[in-house]
Amino acid sequence: MTETLHALIDGLQPAQTDDWRALADKALRGADFETTLVRKTEDGVKRGPVFFSAERTGNAAPQRADAFLPWQIRQGFTEAEPLSANKAILADLLGGVSQIGLHIDPEGACGVAMGKASDLAKVLDGVDTSIAPVFLEPGHDFDAEGFAAWMREAGASVAGLALDAADPRLAALAKAHPSFVIASVDARAIHETGGTEVQELALAAAGYAEAMGALIEAGVSPKQASAQIEVIVAADADIHLTLSKIRAGYLVTRNILEAYGAEDGAPRMRAVTSGRMMTRRDPWTNMIRTSAAGFAAAAAGVSALTILPATYALGRPDRLARRAARNLQILLQEEAHIGAVADPAAGAFLHEHLTQALAEQAWRQFQSIESDGGYSALSGDSAFTRDVIAARQALQKQYESGDRVLFGINRFAAPDLREMKFETGQLPPSSLPLFPAIRLEDAALAGANS
Template identity: 35%
Template structure:
């Protein structure tokens, strides 16, 4: 074939030499350039050593893991797919790679409604069911009705029955036998006494997991018995390594119980499935799932088992979901689902965007299903073995998470194991400390929550949903990252219902629009996060505004000349408190609002000043 003269030849033959004409990249040169930028912002000086530059841009996760600004091949050695330590797993199915299992959750206590919803899900993209049974879901005696028409040999069913796990498992196994599917039925009985203890505070009977596991191994070869649920630790505010370490400790406890009951090591490993939370922090979620496989591979190695791949079920985080502006939850769950798929989860559950409002409706369940379908079918995400594999950042983060989780796991083991660590308060205390750190970051908006702590919509009309059954409680707390801001919004909503109007803050702007716009916009966004409307105008318009609190907004140079006078005018007009947008201290100004301030405490103070009931 003759190549036309206007078509470039291959890079090897010129004229395109790719990177050959560029000098090799050097880390110190990069540091010099970054230092120059940091000097302009005041974060570095001429005397700052180059070796310290990266530290100025490094932050730490809630696990204490450093997250640097730059990673290179020197940071870690990428793992190989399908080989130890199995952070990257190949799961062939036919001619291509296996897609993950799309697992839809059902919590409606009405067995007829659950059955209709389940069949709709299975007909429209879902491939398995996660069914809440017992006090928080379908009654045990109605389990067969809820699963009417569900092909148990095609669609795995995972039970979540809490305190009624034994009864639900017996009912499910009886249904399998009745349908003649003992050799073909798929799913998991959901036995998890440690997870139940974490949720309810009831002492865990780890040995109770043995009998159903032995029965499944002997009579129902395609059925698992045990779910190792890490989400109670995440839902209590725990960090990712803490979730991994606690789940690992629970998994090891179950292995001991199952092997003592007569199962071989391989059979015991085969009875366990792990459940983890997937969040909108996509890289951490990816690394968490990869680290979990590495940790479990190490347990298998120490336990004398052959190659073992941890079976993983990822569910989008309950703690990250919001009640206010719930539509944004669609974005959060999309990112989390993407991360779960990239991280290699075997099964993924996307919680409907309205999950915090009550029982999801058909629309929200459809969106949850289609989120996964889009990633699987349109994005072809499951056709790649490990999309994040080889990324120096992800490989290093995987390694750091695995090491931090192993350290926490060994601490639990030294304390006597998972059950003892729960009953003694070791786990609760550790998670509570982490939650307080996270809570402070949220309060200061270092961890912004779109639609709640940032860019709230006070005019929103949230969808109405039927109330959902209360989940079991009494053990580790269930926290919401948005709970403090949402409590403030609830106070404002109640005030609106009682008086017909929301509380208001007057933004007293000084100087030209170009000077005060940025800080006025910042202050409006902050106060609205607490459900407080803002009115903007010159200080002398305060008296007619109907507000009792004011916030002065302008630039620092204007403040020097006019802030004290503005505060005097506002106080004389009846302002009970005068805030200032910025960090300056001026006569008559009571307090300041600025980036990084404790927004929650600021808003509590403002609501008290405005007479809004708690």
């Protein structure tokens, strides 16, 4: 087969940028090349129109350890009543979910109403935690010590506490529970507030470095520390940019591991589909967006993936919405076989270019955060926060003006809408209050109705 392919290309000259550019300018008939054909990300990274070469980043995405379950299917649960949450958890485990994500809210407004660790007995009744790990979702104010002790007593070998990278309890819990994932660096807060890809990766790097430093200083080995920290990033419907962003995230976090002497460590990265892209109007279109986002995250090599239900912008999901979210992951794994290929974007000039450019810019911005005091020193007055706010305002203006499209809202809006059932309840708040979440639908509708 290889010999046949070589014969087909014998005698063909490699494409040259200048030759292609001359043909493109001729076809444009005087129109400006940059404004007509060149697109850029919000960080100014060129996206084409075409690339003839790119620096290889190696296999940016990690090797899959399990061909049968190439990434963990983690479903989030927000049912207020513990018994209702238990029913939903058992149904989803039977339907293919492999990890449980618990949103906890003692008041039950936007999560499971639990006040103490003993309440877990109701929520997890009938769940074998040794094969279905339970992870707390970031932003909780739950008894982490009690949760860890309860999970250990229940026979769990893996569990997630989702402590912030700056939490003072980090080191003690990491040493007490070496197989548990103790810290969560929830960088998607930057995405959800309207920040850029580079800003999201820079925050991920800052939080990751701080958590690694805290654990190593307390006596945890670099390799163990890398296994006890989970980085969470957002995945949206821009397939190529999302895929490249996550690959860049692996490059950045690996650089940090090398700096701490953990070359044999492996970054643990989870993706959650974007909340800001979800719409209340015509929520069925959300399934298209989450399909694209889920594909991109899976192809980028995440270790765990959460696909938000289509009713996310409306309220708590019902049985259908949860089922559709988990089945989408099963389709990606068992029908599309996304996990069967190691780093499928490797060698593609577009993805290699985007990956390298995003990683380099993110590293520079990470260094800027470090020079200002690091992750724990971020505040409303910090330069990084001001930059994120400026990016959010620019993004909202693009949707208000119609320069950016949200399908079904400011373009191709369906005249006859079909309702989707959902349960009442609020959305879980941002895990980083400094960066409140926005909804792109609001900006798009404001522009469409003006």
